Amino acid sequence: MARLGFGTAAFPFEASEVAKKAILQAIELGYRHFDTASLYGSEQPLGEAIIEAVSVGLIKSRDDLFITSKLWCSDAHGDRVLPALQRSLQNLKLEYLDLFLIHWPISSKPGAYEFPIKEEDLIPMDFNTVWAGMEECQRLGLTKSIGVSNFSCKKLADILAFAKIPPAVNQVEMNPLCRQKKLREFCNESGILLTAYSPLGAKGTIWGSNKVMENEVLNEIAKAKGKTLAQCSIGGYHGH
Ligand SMILES: NC(=O)c1ccc[n+]([C@@H]2O[C@H](COP(=O)([O-])OP(=O)(O)OC[C@H]3O[C@@H](n4cnc5c(N)ncnc54)[C@H](OP(=O)(O)O)[C@@H]3O)[C@@H](O)[C@H]2O)c1
Structure with a gap:
């Protein structure tokens, strides 16, 4: 998994030409990891951008990318998991995902x-039953790995207690003002990769706030390092 991912959630959630162009430009700039979800409406533009990126030679094939999508809550019922992934794959025009997550617990x-x-x-x-559905998706080869999002330590422990395939990833909000210390320790010990969303505190979106981007200490650190605050907030978690 490429460490830096490009998030494709933008409100209102709908497929747009702007999303496709932004994704294509991100591929051109070197992004290889894209995060979508059935809720976002961005599966379709992401799929179209991938086809175009291959056809103009920006990447050799879809295999050069790491694609994550997510199961929405209304599909989080045992018998709906596989059909939901098949729908996501159809939207993306892909044969497999790299990572399929339960969006919320x-x-x-x-x-x-x-x-x-x-x-x-x-x-x-x-x-x-929902996790059994996720495991079935991986067994069928429709996703290379499965995981969860927005899961607490307790809920992860519940899944780990019976999972035949343990979750590979837990994607949660994580940024300098939301450090997830307890969850990071739990995930490290359990071999679950914790990935961060809203690394800038979701400034400018329908939720979240400007608290990260306007934080005085972070701004001072960025200035001292000659970097932007965004670079410090994201890079800080990658040891750069
Ligand atoms: N699993 C989940 O439940 C979940 C939840 C939320 C998000 N996510 C994923 O995480 C991705 C990113 O999260 P997010 O959009 O909530 O939050 P974010 O990345 O923390 O914030 C995005 C906002 O940051 C600003 N920004 C971006 N780059 C910047 C830069 N270089 N310098 C200054 N400001 C910058 C933009 O604001 P302006 O528009 O004002 O420029 C943008 O709207 C989503 O697209 C989605 O894929 C997952």
């Missing part, structure tokens, strides 16, 4: 792709 009423989810539509997840 909660299920919702089947059929709706909405965010935020109405409170009355939320349902506790049956981890056993």
